[in-house]
Amino acid sequence: MDTPLSATQLLDYARAILAQQPFSQWLGAELVSADREHACLALPVTPSMLQQHGFVHGGVLSYLADNSLTFAGGLTLGGNALTSEFKINYLRPAQGQQLRAEARVVGAGRRQAVTRCEIWCEQDGQSKLCAVAQGTIVSAG
Incomplete structure (x- = not known):
């Protein structure tokens, strides 16, 4: 991004990036909101995402953490x-109808950003915190 974008343009830009990720599309991920220091991804839970005990597999939660952390930090960078x-x-x-990952930038420099996220399980209008994550995001350019 060479020129500053409006909030709407920034969200459209981020959604275009998500649309280029075949794995995210396969899972059904949606970028609900994004700005220069925040990103929220939602993912409907399907039976194919469950492990043997009927809970959402940890790899699905890791995907949400990784992608939400990177969107928040990446937009900052x-x-x-x-x-x-x-x-x-x-x-x-993790159990429910949908997962929601909320990520925020904790601190950023020119080349890296430290981000944190919370992953929530949503069922019948109620949300329960099921995971937290922290990561370092680096500029690729």
């Missing part, structure tokens, strides 16, 4: 970014 590392803590088994 100008748009072209990659995950350098991230850590996730699973707090409770």
Whole structure:
């Protein structure tokens, strides 16, 4: 992003990036909101995402953490970014109709941003925190 974008343009830009990710499209991920220091991804839970106990597989939660952290940090860094590392803590088994990952930038420099996210399980209008993550996002350009 060479010129500053309006909030609507920034969200459209971020959604265009998500649309170019075949894995995200296959899962059915949606970028609900995004700005220069925040991103929210939602994912409907399907039976193919469950593990043997009927909970959402940890790999699905890791995907949401990775992608939401990178969108939040990447938009802060100008748009072209990659995950350098991230850590996730699973707090409770993920169950519900939808997962929502809310990521925010904690701090940023010219080449990297540290971001945190919370992943919520949503069922019948109620949300429960099921995981938290933190990561370092680096400029790829």
